[in-house]
Amino acid sequence: MRLLRTELIRFWSRRIVWAVALVVMVVSTVAGIAVFASHSNEAPDNEALARTEAERATEECVRFFRNEEFDSDREQIARDFGFDLDSMTDAEFDEFLRTDLCYQDPQWFRPEDPRFFAAEILVESYEARQMTDWSSEREDYSVADTYRFGVREIRQANDGFIGILPVVATFYLVIAVLIGASFVGGEYRAGTLENLLLWEPRRLRVLWTKFAAGFLSSAALTAALLAWLTVLLYLVATQRGDTSAVDGRFWIDIGSTIGRGALVGGLFFVAAMSVSIIARNTAAAVGLILGWFAISNIVIELAAKWLRQWELFNNATAFIREADAVRNERIQGFWQTVYAHGYVEAGLVTVMWVAALALPATLVFIRRDID
Amino acid sequence: MIEASGLRKEYSSLRGSDVVAVDGIDLVVEGPGVHGFLGPNGSGKTTTIRCLLGLVRPSAGSVRVLGEEISRLHTVIGRVGALVETPKFFPTFTGRKNLLMLGHLSGISASRIDEVLDIVGLRERGGDSFKSYSLGMKQRLAVGATLLKDPDLIILDEPANGLDPAGIVEMRRLIRRLADDGKTIFVSSHQLGEVQLTCDVLTIVSRGQVIRSGSVADVVASVGNRHVRITIEDPAGAEQVLRSAGYAARRDIDDTISVEIDPREAARLTEMLAGTGRYLQALEPVQGSLEDAFLELTESNEGGV
Known part of the structure; x- marks a missing residue:
């Protein structure tokens, strides 16, 4: 527990953590002010x-x-x-x-409604999520088109803000990657890992305590930043919008979206830290992960369509959005996007990816000379 | 306190050739007292220390620290304090916070942190960030970190690096005081004068091998006592005579002459110079220094440095 406490202290003492948190909170606040300024509390007929x-x-x-x-x-x-x-x-x-x-x-x-709809805009309407359009069926199995009807189609709310929380949570994964990669990359650079091992030579214990501390802290940070945005936009909705549809299920939806975002934020910390251990370099780890994030869909389209349903980011975002993961299927000569698995399975695929990175990182960490 | 037997460490290079950093070192460090660990650059001192501390995995051989093998180092690590090469701390944290972070690992109190900062003379600057410290201050903080646990065995790799003369004297006194308090200090250093003044026992390594080991006095006496100094009326003429006879003779600034010869055979010089009408006013054996011994031992092992 002492080691865990030390690692938690170190996580929360790092400037990058507070700098990133501050930037995100400022940007969220500016966004909140912009939403406040661009909406009205008067409902037109x-x-x-x-x-x-x-x-x-x-x-x-x-x-x-x-x-x-x-x-x-x-x-x-x-x-x-x-x-x-x-x-x-x-x-x-x-x-x-x-x-x-x-x-x-x-x-x-129908004119655009100038109000900010808390219930529909912060998270995708749960009514919308129930709608799955079964586009075609084949004899051997069913193929579902997982396109989700947005709130726009149902309630004509403002464009562009639908389900904003899961979308933002996806972007917060970048923060987890930055912090995770630099958490151990910084130690390699400063050489402080050596100091730590002179106090606790059991490397497996050291590494997995770092994973645990980073996972918990990154999840907490992601949750706090999402909660901050939620509070801001909810306040905007109370002043310049509509909260009439807010009920218990809305808060459960908000809570579970933040929870899933936090979970993936923690997992991405572990993934980035694992790559950083193998590469022994923060920049290499960040470049590798965010580079893959940038080109993964191109690679999938051009050379590895089979990968789509198993790809890390696709599954992580599907899990956060409580959406289905999809795959490419050739139907009647055309490639179509069809249902692959649900969001729980997408979460498990994400966990497996992180484990697949953490295990070799563990082996490397245990065996590598510190010199 | 420390036992290493047949310790060997090879590094593989990308070109396929192996580099042997440590080549079968046998080492016994008994305590209490100060055990010096000397060797030229690249002789394998730091790699040996890293092997002792479990930071580097030996290619062969065995190591025991405080009676435990490296795989069980965690059971005795609370009694070991170590500084390896340069001080390594989080640059943006204060000196005090860096020590607190380490202290948390062993449940060390904040008052002990302050006590250690006092010992290494950093109490006033403990609240400043590590990156603002001078090299000497960084070194002192690193030594402070090794003392936090109040360890029985202290391993210091070049502890005087970056220290000013006053700091070096302070470090010498600190090491001696710790030894007098019953601690065992295993210290590698390039400061040969300091080692001679501080250490009780020495191990000299070269090219990854132990080339001499024993008490400081024994090591110095074994190789460093082969000069005599003579005082004579005609030093220039005497120097010429000695050189002609094949002796390595050198006229010093005070007009005395240093001659490389076993002092027990100095009578030959007296006889030779008297034969040319030059009579000695004084002849004294020159006490060798650790530096002489070190250079002679390492140069002969490495074929010149």
Whole structure:
């Protein structure tokens, strides 16, 4: 426990941890202020506005075709729709225009709701998550298209902010990588690992205590940063938005999203630290992991489609988003994205990836000379 | 306290050739007292120390520290304090915090940290970041870290590195005081004068092998007592006569002449010079220094440094 305590103290004494946390909190605060400034707490009567706007557009269209300058157009329409223009009264023609040719659906004119919807925007609506579109079936097994309908399709909330928390949690993995790689990379650089081993020579114990301390601390840091963003945006929603849909399930959703993000934040710390041990260098470890993050989808598309369902980042993000992991399947001659496994399995795949990095790192750490 | 037998460490290079850093060292360090560990650069001193502390895995041989094999070093590590090469601490942490971090590992109290900072003269600067320390201060902090546990065995690799003359004297006194308190100190150093003043027993290594071991007096006497100094009226003429006879003679600044010869055979010089009409005013054997012994031993082993 002493060793764990020491490593925890060291984690939280590092400048990079506080510097990164500060930057993220400032950026979150600025984002919160921007959301506050760009939203309104007044709910418009969207239905009435949309209906009025649709009727205005319909009438404009009707006026256009009533205009005698467009006789030739009217004759063309009559030919296309198969009716005798001469036998139609003006009122009948207007009715045809209004109900058929010129009809504008109010749905298309629905104005953007200026409120910030806490329940739908912070996390994806749980109603939306229930919707899985079974796009095709084959005799031997079912193929599900896992496209999730966003809140936009259901409630017409603002674009761009849907399920913001899981998206941000994914970006916070970069923080875990930076801190994890530098945690032991810094020790190799400063040579302090040697000091530590002169006090506790059992290397396995030293390494796994570092893993444990880093995992716990990185998870806590990720959770704290996500909680900070949640609090900020929730406060914005109370002032400039809508919290009417917030209920127990919303908070459970928020909590579980933060929990999954924290878990993966801890795992990515361990992964980055493992690579750093093998490479004995912070920059190499960060470059390797974030480099793979940047090019993994290109590699998968071009050369390793089979890898998609097993790839680390795809599974980690699927787990955080509580989404399904997908794979590429050739169906009727076309590559399609289909269901591979659920989010729990995606979490397990992530754990296996981290274990696959931690085990060789352990062997290297135990056997490598410190000189 | 320390026993090494047939200790060997080889490093493989990318070119496929192996480099032997330690080549079958046998070492016994008994306590209490100060045991010096001398050798030229690259002679395998630090690698040996790293092997003793479990930092480097030996290619062959066995090591026991405080009676325990390296695989069980953790059972006695609380009684061992060590400084290997340069001080290694977290640069942005203060000196005190660096010691506190180590202290946490063994449940050492904050008051002991302050006590140690006092011992190494860093009480005033304990709150400054390690990276702001001078080389000498860093070295003192590292020595402080070895003392935290109040260990029975202290292993110091070049502890006087970077210290100013006053610091070197302080370090010598500290080492002697620890030895007088019953501790065993195993110290490698290039400061031969300091070693001669501080150590009770010596081991000299060269090319990864032990080439001499014993008490400081014995080591010095074994190789370093082969000069006499003569005082004579005509030093220039006497020097010429001696050189013509094949003796390595050198006129010193005070007009005395140093001649390399076993003092027991000095009568030959008297006879030879008297034969040319030159009579000695004085003849005294020159006490060899550790430096002489060290250079002679290592040069003969390495074929010149």
